[in-house]
Amino acid sequence: MANTLELIDESKLTGLQITVLAVCFFLNMLDGMDVLAISFAAPAISDEWTISPESLGVVFSAALVGMTVGAIFVSPYSDAIGRRKIMLASLVLIASGMLATSHAESVLQLIILRFAAGVGIGSMLASMTSMVSEYAPDRLRNLFILILHAGYPVGAMLTGFMAADLLPAYGWRVLFTVAGCATLIALPLVYFLLPESLEFLIKQQPDRALPKANAILSKMGHPHLTALPNRASSSGNVGGSGVSVLFSESLRLKTLNLWMAFFMSFATLYFLVSWVVKLAIDSGLALENAIYAGVCLNLGAFFGSISLGAVSNRFGLTKIIALFFLIGAIFTVTYGTSNVTVAWKLTLVFLLMYFVQGAFTGLYAVAARLYDTEIRTTGVGWAIGAGRLGAIFGPIIAGLLLGAGVSIDWTFILFSLPLIFAAFFAKSISLPQQGR
Numbered sequence: 001m002a003n004t005l006e007l008i009d010e011s012k013l014t015g016l017q018i019t020v021l022a023v024c025f026f027l028n029m030l031d032g033m034d035v036l037a038i039s040f041a042a043p044a045i046s047d048e049w050t051i052s053p054e055s056l057g058v059v060f061s062a063a064l065v066g067m068t069v070g071a072i073f074v075s076p077y078s079d080a081i082g083r084r085k086i087m088l089a090s091l092v093l094i095a096s097g098m099l100a101t102s103h104a105e106s107v108l109q110l111i112i113l114r115f116a117a118g119v120g121i122g123s124m125l126a127s128m129t130s131m132v133s134e135y136a137p138d139r140l141r142n143l144f145i146l147i148l149h150a151g152y153p154v155g156a157m158l159t160g161f162m163a164a165d166l167l168p169a170y171g172w173r174v175l176f177t178v179a180g181c182a183t184l185i186a187l188p189l190v191y192f193l194l195p196e197s198l199e200f201l202i203k204q205q206p207d208r209a210l211p212k213a214n215a216i217l218s219k220m221g222h223p224h225l226t227a228l229p230n231r232a233s234s235s236g237n238v239g240g241s242g243v244s245v246l247f248s249e250s251l252r253l254k255t256l257n258l259w260m261a262f263f264m265s266f267a268t269l270y271f272l273v274s275w276v277v278k279l280a281i282d283s284g285l286a287l288e289n290a291i292y293a294g295v296c297l298n299l300g301a302f303f304g305s306i307s308l309g310a311v312s313n314r315f316g317l318t319k320i321i322a323l324f325f326l327i328g329a330i331f332t333v334t335y336g337t338s339n340v341t342v343a344w345k346l347t348l349v350f351l352l353m354y355f356v357q358g359a360f361t362g363l364y365a366v367a368a369r370l371y372d373t374e375i376r377t378t379g380v381g382w383a384i385g386a387g388r389l390g391a392i393f394g395p396i397i398a399g400l401l402l403g404a405g406v407s408i409d410w411t412f413i414l415f416s417l418p419l420i421f422a423a424f425f426a427k428s429i430s431l432p433q434q435g436r
Helices: 002-010 015-049 053-081 083-101 107-135 138-170 173-193 198-204 209-219 243-247 252-282 287-315 317-337 342-370 373-403 408-427
Strands: none
Touching: 002 198, 015 053, 015 083, 015 107, 015 138, 015 173, 015 209, 015 252, 015 287, 053 083, 053 107, 053 198, 053 252, 053 373, 083 107, 083 173, 107 138, 107 198, 107 342, 107 373, 138 173, 138 287, 138 342, 198 209, 198 373, 243 252, 243 373, 252 287, 252 317, 252 342, 252 373, 252 408, 287 317, 287 342, 317 342, 317 408, 342 373, 342 408, 373 408
């Protein structure tokens, strides 16, 4: 079977592979809408309910806690029952949580519903990463994964445009209604267009794996299999399955470095995406300009992710990630401490997220290359989960600092430091030559 996988690596792209990437890109756009809706709605919710910065930080973090739970405890089932099933179940949970959020009447309800939606988002994200990785030829795997995760800022950016138009006229609840309905639309797309991972079928061999694999191979223009390989011979160089394998002798240090890189970068990234709009308003920007600051932030994230994917094979994935993190730290300080015009402020937002999000997104490609098929979603999910701890604490710590009277300047300076540590940990990860 290794020959079949090598054939995919060496062949031209097929329509099915592009469809897998396109559907997953759309799903990640929805994730961007679902996660960032609360950030764009936060100023209106804060005014309507008179929420303190500390309470708002908890609301921001509720979905992140759910995403951590989903990534750690739900997404590993993808390695046992398949990527597609987990993604369908996750979409149902996300849509339900978003639509219910539009009817929330208290901070506690908001926290509970954001948590529920977060569980779905966290469980789906790791499965999508594995799915796209396993349909990408090795020469394009970094780019495919980074294109996938570039969908997130696109969705957030669209939410920003919607917020600028809808919030003044209809209030904050409409954002969650639109996001929930869009998520419902994704269900038939996944059901009818997205196949199960070919590599999962070949290596894990669930029921009816052979006819399913042959149907996929036929759509890709490759010859059918007469039989599936022996599972022992199709496994990678890491035996067993589950979390314990992530800490085998060959993976232990790499796993810890990956977790720490995710943790540090998540802390700063979610500080930025959760607070940039509200802090821009507090700095004196008009509401419409502050919302466009969020749009520029996500526009920079999109182009940063694509750029890193395009150059990673030439310069080395972990090296370019480390460089992006260091430059991102410089721009984070520059943005937080500069007193400039609105145009320059928006430019700085674009640049800081170009490097911060670009580097952060690259970590998903590192995780997908680091682990074999049998533990890939487990490895990606636990790395995301470990990182989510930083995402949870980032907005909360920012809320506590601001509530205690720490200036915006010093808050941005403090949150540039984790990016420097993330650069070190990312650079310390050595990757195998092949991603299979």
